[in-house]
Amino acid sequence: MLGKKxxxxxxxxxxxxxxxxxxxxxxxxxxxxxxxxxxxxxxYLDHYSLxxxxxxxxxxxxxxxxxxxxTKIILMLRPCEIRAYIELIKLNQIEREDIxxxxxxxxxxxxxxxxxxxxxxxxxxxxxxxxxxxxxxWACKVCRERRGVVGDAGIRIDRDGLFWAFSYTEKGDSFLSxxxxxxxxxxxxxxxxxxEKQDQxxxxxxxxxxxxxxxxxxxxxxxxxxxxxxxxxxxxxxxYLPKGDALxxxxxxxxxxxxxxxxxxxxxxxxxxxxxxxxxxxACEEACPQGIPLTKYxxxxxxxxxxxxxYMSGRSFDESIPYLTFLEDELKNAED
Ligand code: SF4
Ligand code: SF4
Ligand code: SF4
Numbered sequence: 001m002l003g004k005k006x007x008x009x010x011x012x013x014x015x016x017x018x019x020x021x022x023x024x025x026x027x028x029x030x031x032x033x034x035x036x037x038x039x040x041x042x043x044y045l046d047h048y049s050l051x052x053x054x055x056x057x058x059x060x061x062x063x064x065x066x067x068x069x070x071t072k073i074i075l076m077l078r079p080c081e082i083r084a085y086i087e088l089i090k091l092n093q094i095e096r097e098d099i100x101x102x103x104x105x106x107x108x109x110x111x112x113x114x115x116x117x118x119x120x121x122x123x124x125x126x127x128x129x130x131x132x133x134x135x136x137x138w139a140c141k142v143c144r145e146r147r148g149v150v151g152d153a154g155i156r157i158d159r160d161g162l163f164w165a166f167s168y169t170e171k172g173d174s175f176l177s178x179x180x181x182x183x184x185x186x187x188x189x190x191x192x193x194x195x196e197k198q199d200q201x202x203x204x205x206x207x208x209x210x211x212x213x214x215x216x217x218x219x220x221x222x223x224x225x226x227x228x229x230x231x232x233x234x235x236x237x238x239x240y241l242p243k244g245d246a247l248x249x250x251x252x253x254x255x256x257x258x259x260x261x262x263x264x265x266x267x268x269x270x271x272x273x274x275x276x277x278x279x280x281x282x283a284c285e286e287a288c289p290q291g292i293p294l295t296k297y298x299x300x301x302x303x304x305x306x307x308x309x310x311y312m313s314g315r316s317f318d319e320s321i322p323y324l325t326f327l328e329d330e331l332k333n334a335e336d
Contacts, residue, residue: 083314
């Protein structure tokens, strides 16, 4: 495949040239005293890091309801973040015109809740780190797409440890044109090959009640999920989650209730809402103060459902979300 080899400092130089325009921004990672974190860069890059070995939130969360034109943005994010961005475009939550989305090969991440101070951010050291320790978060261990193959362009690492930039769309071409040097054929195989790990999830709901018993209904999982985007969530009102007089009336009318109530309904409705767009990033689980293993349910259910429609969330800009498409003959072989 034709791409551009990235030499030392090349990406930083490229992004810095792009950022010289006051109307240009880069959303990417910054290495600071407290580790690597997400940053919106303006004018210049400071302590830029291509990789982020710590997962706290999905960067696409910050792009929802981005409709303004004229400000050009380059996203330099992980594959699960770019996939969420692509789903949000299909849901009309982002105007794509001025955005270039670049996915970067991802070696997995630690949870931000764990001890993160000794984790390296350089590709070779990070690979070694995860080989020696069993600290990678579960969502990353079972990640369906770690390769920088989604979005407009990708940054890939070959077996010799060289970094490459590849274009997948016209916008990707314009990203590559910003990088110095001529395109060349990449003859060495890429380090990461595709994976389809789909059978390790909880999708039969047997342990659901037990796992969710300690849910406090704080709704952090909803708020941090990049594809759970409704502004007027039904759980913000009294209809599904009555409080005060509404709760009193419900108890007097229907009998005693366990509080907080509506846990199952909340998670089932959310599961239904994100089942075709969930990218398995685990941001929901990361946000849960009760340590509930949300990813195994949400990723499990959604990948099973997406599989029925031969769909994969965020794989392509052109594939329509199944629930937005009507086909008379679909699901002929789906029994369950
Ligand atoms: S879920 Fe996949 S893409 Fe996202 S941080 Fe983990 S390994 Fe990387
Ligand atoms: S449900 Fe959880 S795993 Fe799925 S996209 Fe939302 S935050 Fe990520
Ligand atoms: S973040 Fe955890 S405790 Fe809060 S609503 Fe979600 S599952 Fe329940």
